[in-house]
Amino acid sequence: MESSSQRGEFDYLFKLLLIGDSGVGKSTLLLSFTSNTFEDLSPTIGVDFKVKHVTVKGKKLKLAIWDTAGQERFRTLTSSYYRGAQGIIMVYDVTRRETFTNLSDIWAKEIDLYSTNLDCIKMLVGNKVDRESERIVSKKEGIDFAREYGCLFLECSAKTRENVEQCFEELVLKILETPSLLAEGSAGVKNNIFKEKPPQSDASTSRCCSW
Ligand code: GDP
Numbered sequence: 001m002e003s004s005s006q007r008g009e010f011d012y013l014f015k016l017l018l019i020g021d022s023g024v025g026k027s028t029l030l031l032s033f034t035s036n037t038f039e040d041l042s043p044t045i046g047v048d049f050k051v052k053h054v055t056v057k058g059k060k061l062k063l064a065i066w067d068t069a070g071q072e073r074f075r076t077l078t079s080s081y082y083r084g085a086q087g088i089i090m091v092y093d094v095t096r097r098e099t100f101t102n103l104s105d106i107w108a109k110e111i112d113l114y115s116t117n118l119d120c121i122k123m124l125v126g127n128k129v130d131r132e133s134e135r136i137v138s139k140k141e142g143i144d145f146a147r148e149y150g151c152l153f154l155e156c157s158a159k160t161r162e163n164v165e166q167c168f169e170e171l172v173l174k175i176l177e178t179p180s181l182l183a184e185g186s187a188g189v190k191n192n193i194f195k196e197k198p199p200q201s202d203a204s205t206s207r208c209c210s211w
Helices: 026-035 097-114 129-134 139-149 164-176 179-191
Strands: 012-019 049-056 059-066 087-093 121-127 152-155 204-206
Touching: 012 026, 012 097, 012 164, 012 179, 026 049, 026 059, 026 087, 026 164, 049 164, 059 164, 087 097, 087 164, 097 121, 097 139, 121 139, 121 164, 139 152, 152 164, 164 179
Parallel strands: 012 059, 012 087, 087 121, 121 152
Antiparallel strands: 049 059, 049 204
């Protein structure tokens, strides 16, 4: 996957979501992917999505990646957050078991309830593997969950950037292999359903919500 600074033209527009308990590292993961930096973030507030342009297998993609803006703490994510998503990244913290069990107890149920797109690709991500000595959730548990739930799986560290790019790349590759999602991605371009503010850097942030 190549980052691209060219924003004018793109072949497909995909909406990706980050979900999971507060504090698992969703915003850091997003920041790490979109701007290659790690910084200690206070809990996410006010950022709804970031945009990244990438080239994958010769196709120019515009990825609109939605973060929960802290609302997951109050369990107030609604159907509009999930609507029109082609990919969902479910994040847990390998050092906090409840963030893993909540994926099946809460988050998977919410996806079933709100995500109307049956073909939507899901990816399970165990974050903070740089804290290996504090690990509570084994890699095998992640693999087993992913197998049972039928989703992709990777462990990563948003801090060291280990596997961060791969998480998004694997998800996007799978989306590109799914004809119905490709059709949605190109319809998004045609209908111009997403309006981006003039970006200041490679990644742009916007609060407008025009999906
Ligand atoms: P969110 O609430 O899920 O968006 O979580 P944040 O991105 O705000 O991260 C919560 C805390 O975990 C912050 O203090 C981050 O700096 C820290 N954090 C995020 N990712 C990692 C990681 O991969 N490794 C370590 N050690 N800390 C991380």
